[in-house]
Amino acid sequence: MGLKKKIGMGLATATLGASLIAGGSFAYFSDQAESQSTFTAGTLDLSMNPEVIVDLDGLKPGDRIVRDFELSNSGNLDIAKINLGTSYNVTDVAGDNDEDLGKYIRVNFLWNWDKEKEPIFETTLDQLRDMSPDVVEKNLQPLIKGGLEPGETNDLWVEFEFVDNGEDQNNFQGDGLKLKWQFNATQGDGTAYDGTN
Template identity: 30%
Template sequence: MGIKKKLGMGVMAGALGLSLVGGGTYAAFNDVETAQGNYSAGELDLSLGHLNKSLSVNNLVPGDTIKRSFEIMNSGNVDIAEVLFDVDSNFQPGNAVNGGNKDEGAFLGQFNIQMLDSDGRDILADHFGGTATVADLVSAEAFDIASSDGFDKKDGENRDSDTITMVVEFVENSDDSNGDGEHDQNMYQGNSTTLDFNFEATQKGGQPR
């Protein structure tokens, strides 16, 4: 074989080597895995139920006692840390001949709270020192009314709940400050108020998941 022929084969072999390097290498075996995560927010759901009677009472007179009970329950899938409770009043002065006093605080002060209980927890003692009027309840800052450390999330058909019981008395006072035979409480005849009982549930703190 001549020298020129040998050199030509050498150049061809070199070009082929460069082509292989430039094209890269391939493996026949391969394995691909995918990890998927779904992030969804829970549902915080506080429900009210099992009210024993209507909260509305008409034609009250001094000496009447009102007892009501109802449940607060966790109907969601998120643990509840506390249930904050507060009361709003929408006062309406009456137009009775002997009444119609326009002092909302004085009128609400005629109603003593004898009992405010949450599944055995004496809320009246815990937050008011044992005695309070509806006026005190309306003016108070929101407070936790749950019986213990909140409510666990709903488990199947089971719902963690508390029964709230309240007893209110329209106090009877026959004082006659003016000495004219008219009782002082006559001034409240015809007065009324609409009470809104507000409940705000808050979640328990987050945790590593």
């Protein structure tokens, strides 16, 4: 065999080998499967109706005002706890009062009409404002005993009382107090999902 034939044969063999090596990587059966997963976070949506519980003018010592309001869970997650933050501003119209009107406004949390039939807690606004969150939670937790499930509404009752201390309270004439309550909802513990969930 001549040199040209040997070189040609070598090149053909090398080309065939290279094509087998390159083509060999696709020479087995193959298949594939695909998976898609979706994760959507739930929502906590606490709403209150009415947003203004009391708007009263001409209050005097000894007056009591009972009001009801609703707390609703409009989200899709259970609300396990609701905590209450209290703040207020006092307006001293005459500028002659160094006492805090919040000390004389007692709050009697009467009941959750859906879960409790008796008053559960009473305190003055200044004490409620200064309580630590865990004490407030402990005292008010019966208001939403068992939490609020999605779509659930609870009807709550509260009484405000201008405490008559049996003494001259002229220093409060004309004074005003603007109260802000902030209800803070928190979820329950997470759930461990298995193959059946």
